[in-house]
Amino acid sequence: MERKPLIAGNWKMYKTLAEAREFAKEFAAGPNEWPDVDVVICPPYTALAALQEALEGSAVMLGAQDMFHEKQGAYTGEISAGMLKELSCRFVIIGHSERREHIRETDESISLKVHAALSQGLTPILCVGENLKQREQGKALGFVRGQVEKALVDLSSTEMGGVVIAYEPIWAIGTGKTATSEEAGKMCQAIRTTVAGMAGGVAQEMRILYGGSVNKGNIAELMRESHIDGALVGGASLKAAEFREIIQQAR
Ligand code: 13P
Numbered sequence: 001m002e003r004k005p006l007i008a009g010n011w012k013m014y015k016t017l018a019e020a021r022e023f024a025k026e027f028a029a030g031p032n033e034w035p036d037v038d039v040v041i042c043p044p045y046t047a048l049a050a051l052q053e054a055l056e057g058s059a060v061m062l063g064a065q066d067m068f069h070e071k072q073g074a075y076t077g078e079i080s081a082g083m084l085k086e087l088s089c090r091f092v093i094i095g096h097s098e099r100r101e102h103i104r105e106t107d108e109s110i111s112l113k114v115h116a117a118l119s120q121g122l123t124p125i126l127c128v129g130e131n132l133k134q135r136e137q138g139k140a141l142g143f144v145r146g147q148v149e150k151a152l153v154d155l156s157s158t159e160m161g162g163v164v165i166a167y168e169p170i171w172a173i174g175t176g177k178t179a180t181s182e183e184a185g186k187m188c189q190a191i192r193t194t195v196a197g198m199a200g201g202v203a204q205e206m207r208i209l210y211g212g213s214v215n216k217g218n219i220a221e222l223m224r225e226s227h228i229d230g231a232l233v234g235g236a237s238l239k240a241a242e243f244r245e246i247i248q249q250a251r
Contacts, residue, residue, distance in 0.1 A: 005229055006038040007250050010234050011237060011238060012044075027243065032059060041055070042093055065093045069116035071120075091122065092123070098173075107146075107151060110150075128191070129170050161199065166210070169184075175212075189226075216246050
């Protein structure tokens with residue numbers, strides 16, 4: 001099964017509007033630069049409109065870092081899928097471990113968001129991953145499987161096929177410690193098996209990414225794993241030259 005690689009940059013809470021514009025200028029992606037890789041940038045909300053303009057006609061797609069599940073209403077501070085689509089977003093990160101930790105997002109709210117994103121035509125990049133303690137206790141696999149099952153509950157098989165899952169072990173995020181490509185590949189395979197148990201054959205079409213200290217030096221090896229279809233890149237996506245290099249290496 002051929003799955004098109006996906007390289008997504010998660011800028012987190014970095015870059016002002018001016019810095020985002022600067023990045024786009026330096027990154028300067030042409031329309032057909034990477035026909036064999038999907039490239040997505042997920043900036044802070046405040047930079048979406050500027051990047052929409054700066055990246056128009058380029059090979060780069062836009063994503064957001066979160067969304068709320070309701071279409072509209074009295075939800076102070078929240079952003080809807082429709083608002084993101086208006087800014088040309090095609091993707092939205094959901095359930096990042098930093099939101100699970102600092103914003104206390106739960107499996108239930110994450111599931112609502114995944115449903116809402118899909119029903120409104122956005123591709124969710126669902127993040128899952130264990131912490132160090134869970135890994136050391138041998139509980140990583142069961143924990144991640146549970147996260148996947150809870151987030152995808154009640155979706156049809158077709159809907160599940162439209163979700164991207166990013167396996168991001170918490171102990172590897174921003175620490176410089178990457179999971180070995182073998183460890184990461186094994187977990188991505190286990191995630192695919194979990195989805196197959198829920199949805200059958202579409203699990204083979206689903207793209208599963210690895211995230212956690214991905215850089216230009218380790219991406220090629222990670223991509224050699226048959227169940228890793230791309231990467232969700234944090235720190236290394238903030239520098240135009242390095243992000244470009246990661247995309248090149250992933251091809
Ligand atoms: P780093 O690449 O900075 O480790 O971050 C990974 C991540 O959390 C991407 O969502």
